[in-house]
Amino acid sequence: MIIIDNLQKSFGRNEVLKGINLNIRDGVITAILGPNGSGKTTLIKSILGMVIPGDGSIEMNGKGIHNNWKYRNQIGYLPQIARFPENLKVKELIRMIKDIRRTEGKEDPLAEMFDLKQAMDKPLRHLSGGTRQKVNILLAFMFESPNYILDEPTAGLDPLSLIRFKELLIAEKKNGKAILLTTHIVSLVEELADDVIFLLEGNIFFSGSVEELKSKYGGLKLEHSIANILSGQHV
Amino acid sequence: MRTFYPASMFKILKYSLFDLTRSRWTYGYFLFYLIFTFGLLYFSNDVSKAIISMMNIILILNPLIATLFGALYFYGSKEFAELLLALPLKRSSIFMGKYLGLSLSLSLSYLLGTGIPFLFYEIQATGQAWNFLLLTVAGLFLTFIFTGLSFLVSIRFENTIKGFGISIFIWLFFAIIYDGIFLLTLLIFEQYPLDKYALIMTLFNxxxxxxVLIMLKLDISALMGYTGAVFNKFLGTGLGMIVAFGSLVIWIVVPVFVFIRFAKKKDF
Structure with a gap:
C-alpha cells in the first residue's frame, strides 16, 4: 500500500511532477501510462527515495518515507535500465544483494522459471539484453516484499519469458501484493492492470480502471483510447 | 555522526574493496611504488637520502593518483551506486563505504609498494624507522584527503569531463600553483613581517x-624551507607537529562531510 499526496518535483526550471495524488492498493496491479517525459520514472524514483521530492509526501504501509531508509525493505524494484557492476558474475551479484539485505532469497525457483541456470557463472557484461532483463526480474522478485515497483519490466523479453513473467505477476497479486508498473505495451496493460494511471506533463490526467478509460475516451481497444488522449481529441 | 549505520557501511566497503581488487589500476600503482622504491634504495646507499627523494615523489604522486582514481572510480561505479540506492541502505553508508573502499585500496597499494622494499633493506636497523613511518603517515593522509576532494567534485558535477577537469585542477593548484602564488606574495611584501601569514597559508595547503610535518621530524634545516622554519620557530617541533597533524585531519573530515551532505540531497 503506497499513498502519495501532492507530490511535486522540479529539476531546475523543469517541473516534472506537478502535484500527484495517488493510492496504490494491495492485491492490485496498477499501471502507469504516459508518453515519454511525462514523469513516470521520476514518480517511481521518488517512491524509492532516489529522487527527493520538492513537496508533498509519500507513505508506504502507513509510514512516511522521508528521512527513512528501512522502508525499502518492503520494495522489490526493477529499474528501467538494468545497470549492474559489470565485472561481477550473476551469482556473485545475487549473493552480494542477499548479504546486503541480510535475508535469504528465493532465487532458485526464479532462476528455474526464467531459465537462468546457465547464466549464473557468467559475468554480467557478457549477458544479452534479454538475459539482463531476466536477471533484473529475478533480483526484483527474489525477496518477499509487500510492494513491487517495476519500470518497463518486459523490455527485451522473449515470448516464453513474457508468459512466465505474467504468471509471476498474477501469482504475486493473488498473494495480496501491491504492484506498480510502467510500460508502453498497451496489450500488457489490458491483460494485467486493474488500475490505470495516465500521466501527462506531470499531472494525473486519468485514474481508474481500464474499462473506465476505454468508455471515457472512446475506442474499442485501449490503444485507441490512448491514441485519442495523446492526439488531443479529448478536448 | 549519529547518521551512520556501520554494519551496512562495512558491507559496502567490503564490496568496493572486492571490486577494486579486480582493477588493473590497483596493481599498477602497487607495482610502480615497489619498483621505484627498490630502485631508489638500490642506487642510493644512504637511507635518509632515499627517504627525502621518496618524500618528493609521494607529495606529488599520492595526491595525483588519489585525484585521478577518485574521479575514475566515482564515475565508473555509478551503476553500482544506483543499484545500492534502491536497497534498504542509508545514503551515508553507501557513499562513506565507497569513499573508505577506494581510500583503503589506494593506501594498501602504497603501503605495500613502499613498505616491502624498506623492510627488505632493514629500515628498522638504520635508525631511520621513525622518519620512514612519518613519511608513510603523510602519504596516507594525502591519499585520504585527495580521494575525498575528488569525490566531492565528482558528486557535484554530473558531467564526467567537467568533474575530471576540476579534480585535476585542484591537484595542480595545491601541488604547484599555490606555492607559486605564495612565494610571489612573500617576495612582494618582503619588507613586512610575514611569519604568521606564512604559517596560516601553510595550513590551507x-x-x-x-x-612541513616530515621536515620537522627530519630536522634538516637546509631543506626545511621558509614555512618549515616558521613552524619550527613559532611552535617548536612538538607543537608544530601536533598542529600539522590536526590540520591534516581537518583536511580529511571537512571535504568528506560536505561530500556526504551532497550525497544525501542529490537526485539519482
Whole structure:
C-alpha cells in the first residue's frame, strides 16, 4: 500500500511532477501510462527515495518515507535500465544483494522459471539484453516484499519469458501484493492492470480502471483510447 | 555522526574493496611504488637520502593518483551506486563505504609498494624507522584527503569531463600553483613581517602541511624551507607537529562531510 499526496518535483526550471495524488492498493496491479517525459520514472524514483521530492509526501504501509531508509525493505524494484557492476558474475551479484539485505532469497525457483541456470557463472557484461532483463526480474522478485515497483519490466523479453513473467505477476497479486508498473505495451496493460494511471506533463490526467478509460475516451481497444488522449481529441 | 549505520557501511566497503581488487589500476600503482622504491634504495646507499627523494615523489604522486582514481572510480561505479540506492541502505553508508573502499585500496597499494622494499633493506636497523613511518603517515593522509576532494567534485558535477577537469585542477593548484602564488606574495611584501601569514597559508595547503610535518621530524634545516622554519620557530617541533597533524585531519573530515551532505540531497 503506497499513498502519495501532492507530490511535486522540479529539476531546475523543469517541473516534472506537478502535484500527484495517488493510492496504490494491495492485491492490485496498477499501471502507469504516459508518453515519454511525462514523469513516470521520476514518480517511481521518488517512491524509492532516489529522487527527493520538492513537496508533498509519500507513505508506504502507513509510514512516511522521508528521512527513512528501512522502508525499502518492503520494495522489490526493477529499474528501467538494468545497470549492474559489470565485472561481477550473476551469482556473485545475487549473493552480494542477499548479504546486503541480510535475508535469504528465493532465487532458485526464479532462476528455474526464467531459465537462468546457465547464466549464473557468467559475468554480467557478457549477458544479452534479454538475459539482463531476466536477471533484473529475478533480483526484483527474489525477496518477499509487500510492494513491487517495476519500470518497463518486459523490455527485451522473449515470448516464453513474457508468459512466465505474467504468471509471476498474477501469482504475486493473488498473494495480496501491491504492484506498480510502467510500460508502453498497451496489450500488457489490458491483460494485467486493474488500475490505470495516465500521466501527462506531470499531472494525473486519468485514474481508474481500464474499462473506465476505454468508455471515457472512446475506442474499442485501449490503444485507441490512448491514441485519442495523446492526439488531443479529448478536448 | 549519529547518521551512520556501520554494519551496512562495512558491507559496502567490503564490496568496493572486492571490486577494486579486480582493477588493473590497483596493481599498477602497487607495482610502480615497489619498483621505484627498490630502485631508489638500490642506487642510493644512504637511507635518509632515499627517504627525502621518496618524500618528493609521494607529495606529488599520492595526491595525483588519489585525484585521478577518485574521479575514475566515482564515475565508473555509478551503476553500482544506483543499484545500492534502491536497497534498504542509508545514503551515508553507501557513499562513506565507497569513499573508505577506494581510500583503503589506494593506501594498501602504497603501503605495500613502499613498505616491502624498506623492510627488505632493514629500515628498522638504520635508525631511520621513525622518519620512514612519518613519511608513510603523510602519504596516507594525502591519499585520504585527495580521494575525498575528488569525490566531492565528482558528486557535484554530473558531467564526467567537467568533474575530471576540476579534480585535476585542484591537484595542480595545491601541488604547484599555490606555492607559486605564495612565494610571489612573500617576495612582494618582503619588507613586512610575514611569519604568521606564512604559517596560516601553510595550513590551507595539505601538501605543504605534509611536507612541513616530515621536515620537522627530519630536522634538516637546509631543506626545511621558509614555512618549515616558521613552524619550527613559532611552535617548536612538538607543537608544530601536533598542529600539522590536526590540520591534516581537518583536511580529511571537512571535504568528506560536505561530500556526504551532497550525497544525501542529490537526485539519482
Amino acid at each position: 595539505p601538501i605543504d602541511l605534509s611536507r
